[in-house]
Amino acid sequence: MQDKVYREIHSRIDTSNIYIRSAVSDCGIVPSSLNWWGNEVASEIKLLRKIILEYNPKLLISFGGFPYEFLRRVFEIKPKKGPKYWSPSILKNEFDRSINNFDVDHTNIIPLLRRIIPNDGTEQYFQYAGTNISERIIQNKDSLEIWIK
Template structure:
């Protein structure tokens, strides 16, 4: 948001460059990031992870080793990211096929997405219908899908867990979903941590 107050030169700069992928595909937790919004790793994932680690430590007296955490840009070229339901061209079809092959080969246990486009991309990877335009996945709908992901969590499958791309200070998301005073990071961090703790013996993610 602060970029709106910067000079025109700053606004015209390309988004922060990040590698297409980092980490180890054999690690059971994956992050899928929109290359237009790489800051989610710091603004969303970092505080969520802090809440996860705190809950895990309180319950298990250990922590998650995230050094091999697999992080991937959802597409290699941000220019092909669609903003409507129909604008899913051949380049995106190729990216979907590529990622489908990767998840089939490695079978991650928890696949975390940030915002609308990565979530819809993953739905298409898993051939979930009806297809939606990225604008469909606003705060409320993504929040509902997060709740479903937690409720239906199954460690024998890949669990697709959508997080928001940004959290506004008004707390509207929290108010709409009646989270009893918890902020967004506390709420989702605790929920994900509970599933990790419940399945601790099936996840090779622990600091040794």
């Protein structure tokens, strides 16, 4: 992404302000069905909601089904789905939808696949995802405060 952005607009993204975290602090509380979202997960959702309200990020990238559903619940997006619902093909469709509906005035959730089975399409997936995200960053460059000065 950094390469495409630089080649097109001769600017670099300041990566020192990128916040990275796991959806939950303890992987043992990750639910395995639609109905089991325990109190521990609910408190993690509230915590992330508070952080998002404070910092108002323009872009949130999730890796895999559970983190994507977790973010949907942070934003109270319905209907609720179980983590097993988010197959690679459904996540790809959600990725395309999120790219097409990108709005710099709101927080955008971009779901990516967590695991890629190595094959001829692996490199193409990363190229496809990176190019699409980069294009949205470039299109909205004047509204994003993410640049190295």
